[in-house]
Amino acid sequence: MCSRRCRPRTRRLLMFDFTRFRRLAAAHWAEYRRAYAWFFGIGMIVQFVLVLIILSMPHGYTSLGNDGQGTIYFCGLFLTAPIFAGRYFQAMAKRESALVLMMRPASIFEKWLLAIIVIALLYPLVYTLAFYVCDVPAWLIAASQVQHALALLPKDAPEESTYLLRSTSYTLFVVWQPMHLWQFLGWNLMLAPFEAFAVLGSLYFRAMPFIKTILAAFFVLLASIFLSAIFDSNPAAFFGFWDDHTKLAAWQMVFFPSVWFGVPLLLWLSCFFALQEREIV
Template sequence: MFDLARFLRLARAQWSEQRRTWLWFLGVTLILHFVLLLIDVLLSDEIGRDHSFTHAGQMGIYFLGLVVTAPVFAGRYFLAMARPESAGVLLMRPASLFEKWLLAAVVVLVAYPLAYSLLFNVLNVPMALYAQAAHEALAASQPVDSRNAEILGGMDYRVFLPWQAFEEDGAFATIFLMLASAQGFAVLGSLYFRAMPFIKTVLAAFLLLLAIILSNSLVGSHGRPFLEFWGSEPLQDWRHAFLALAWFGVPGLLWLASLFALQEREVA
């Protein structure tokens, strides 16, 4: 069912055929990031006061880009399945069904977040250093007893590095599982819907999001018990088992469903 040499040949073939598409996707992501930073600089009166370039602001931009682009990339991995002429070639490759699914999981769950983090630093590090220098110059120009000096002194302009987002307990598991759920949903939609899979997946995600927001508003919890699972004092009653099942079961079931959806395509 799984052969390492065959899996590596499949990975090389996939990279040879899709590298331009993947690099273009990363390039467009980089350009959009640059445009957003440029607009923020142009609209800011003084970059030394801009909260977008603080340590927390950089972290927010990093997660926003990752949460938006990672599911889009995942939904485009099996884009060839939407075209009958290319779907047959993909399904007839000399590799097992599990190997094709596993390669998709590795590329989507591991390779893309790493590549995105690397590209994020390409733009973020120089901009953050520039903002830090502007902040120090602005703080030095303010009177010692002024209110502005107090405000500027409390702003943290350290350069944000992606691994710093996982320093808190449970942060890595929280981010990975939530992102894996979104990516698994995107992959499943791209395989389940035969016609216009991207549009239908986006529509299904929108309806699901509305349902989650509506249910949270009716219950009134606003997702707090769900996030408290990773707290320093996790729930000890039946809710702990239920939340553990939800955290690990949802992404697992979504990716397992994508495996069966790929199998249905291969059988068809």
């Protein structure tokens, strides 16, 4: 009897209608577009201030080479993406707004799918565009300062003094150019668990979800470090899997990809079931 009753409910949870999904996306955009604009605006202001501080320091332009731009990009992405993801279901923190969100005419699958599209796909793209709005002017200023510093150097200057002023080190950082496809995939798979964990915390914890999610992430990090120390594991081999996996053992060639793909998948599935628990029956 239970299986027969559960089948219609399961089908209702997994239903997908493109027209209804499009309306859900339009309603979400109309409600949160100002909040998203403020989020990216504050992020761009922080980056502008950071760049101005770097350029105002003596020889600060040496920190805005290709590697420096890449460091700013990935640090900003890995810091802001979980925050953005944790705020996606912020309406769940209040009972009144949670009721409005759950009563929208859309299935749980459609709401979950929209969250994945906005968080895992659209956010990195928009973040990249916002990053270049700040990065391109900073790169142009740094490159001009490098040319000015090179012009002031004597012709017989030793190579050590021109090491940080090589023109090849001050090219514009391009996200997809320095790394091949496997490395790009590795960076995205590394980011996905942070985003999914933030979403899961915002859905699982009913009160103070942001603080509790941070505490949970801290304890998970401590447990990971503790287990790594006990079993004397080699994290460098795991995190370097996408760079060079020719020297790995056979079991590592199977286990490492399973973890890379399995952890984000399990976390996003956990988000689906956590969202299902909030459904109004």
